[in-house]
Amino acid sequence: MTVHVRLRRPHFASGYTSNARYPLRNWSSVTFKSACVVGAGRVGKALAARLGERVPTWTTGREVEVGDAEVVVICVPDRVIPEVAQAIEPGPWVAHTSGACRLDALAPHERRFSFHPLQTFILDLGPEQFDGSWAAVSGEDEEALAAGRTLAALLRVTPFELDDDERPLYHAAAHFASAFLVTLHDVAAELMEAAGGPPEALEPLMRRTMENGFSHTGPLVRGDWTTIERHVEAIGARRPELLPLYRALADTEAALLRVHSR
Numbered sequence: 001m002t003v004h005v006r007l008r009r010p011h012f013a014s015g016y017t018s019n020a021r022y023p024l025r026n027w028s029s030v031t032f033k034s035a036c037v038v039g040a041g042r043v044g045k046a047l048a049a050r051l052g053e054r055v056p057t058w059t060t061g062r063e064v065e066v067g068d069a070e071v072v073v074i075c076v077p078d079r080v081i082p083e084v085a086q087a088i089e090p091g092p093w094v095a096h097t098s099g100a101c102r103l104d105a106l107a108p109h110e111r112r113f114s115f116h117p118l119q120t121f122i123l124d125l126g127p128e129q130f131d132g133s134w135a136a137v138s139g140e141d142e143e144a145l146a147a148g149r150t151l152a153a154l155l156r157v158t159p160f161e162l163d164d165d166e167r168p169l170y171h172a173a174a175h176f177a178s179a180f181l182v183t184l185h186d187v188a189a190e191l192m193e194a195a196g197g198p199p200e201a202l203e204p205l206m207r208r209t210m211e212n213g214f215s216h217t218g219p220l221v222r223g224d225w226t227t228i229e230r231h232v233e234a235i236g237a238r239r240p241e242l243l244p245l246y247r248a249l250a251d252t253e254a255a256l257l258r259v260h261s262r
């Protein structure tokens with residue numbers, strides 16, 4: 001499939017000012033004086049806005065035109081990353097922001113790296129979504145990793161190196177931490193509603209659990225097995241389809257507690 005190209009420069013992302021501090025104090029050997037972001041979705045919009053605070057940054061959509069950008073960050077659905085990469089003339093550094101896609105999705109580019117912000121983004125919020133975040137950087141040599149660190153410095157996130165081969169395991173970890181957390185919330189809300197309580201009352205509990213550094217509390221920590229058996233009976237009677245999930249989580253928690261208490 002052919003991807004058409006349209007130049008939108010000069011169209012600086014909001015926040016860029018002529019007195020922006022550049023170059024940043026960054027010890028890596030790679031610097032970027034301009035950037036192009038492909039895709040203005042959840043990640044692309046926030047990323048362009050944050051980059052635009054530091055360097056001239058422009059965005060491009062389906063008719064991809066990267067101009068003379070020194071780095072091109074591809075923020076499109078994973079399945080179209082290869083065709084977008086192929087539509088860009090080799091020359092600039094090219095990166096994608098996918099946690100699941102390998103580096104070879106960026107072929108034919110050799111100056112390439114991946115940069116996965118370990119964060120969940122929505123369209124309603126802006127560049128502040130990067131605040132406090134980490135990002136996984138993969139690259140095939142030291143220069144590519146340095147390019148990833150430079151992007152991290154511009155975005156003000158904490159980079160860490162990720163082996164391209166470890167990507168499926170890494171992405172599974174992120175899945176547990178974000179999407180499955182939502183699933184657990186939704187399951188808890190259903191049981192709360194079934195018991196006649198307000199589901200929103202669960203939110204402060206979930207927040208405090210995180211603020212407490214995921215410190216284990218609850219019946220398994222106290223060894224209250226009778227309580228666990230009552231949970232099993234109640235879920236089995238009212239929401240039996242949730243029983244395998246409850247049992248799997250209880251078994252996993254018990255195993256982790258045994259490991260931690262050794």
Ligand SMILES: NC(=O)c1ccc[n+]([C@@H]2O[C@H](COP(=O)([O-])OP(=O)(O)OC[C@H]3O[C@@H](n4cnc5c(N)ncnc54)[C@H](OP(=O)(O)O)[C@@H]3O)[C@@H](O)[C@H]2O)c1
Nearest residue numbers: 039040041042043044061062075076078080097098120121
């Ligand atoms: N969302 C997150 O929380 C998150 C977090 C970390 C990493 N990521 C990764 O970031 C990347 C982007 O995800 P997203 O959630 O930002 O996606 P998104 O909100 O769906 O936005 C995708 C953007 O790509 C554009 N696009 C689609 N097909 C294109 C094509 N063929 N050529 C050029 N542009 C195209 C879309 O334009 P249209 O509006 O015209 O469709 C849209 O602006 C993915 O690799 C994802 O895995 C996402």
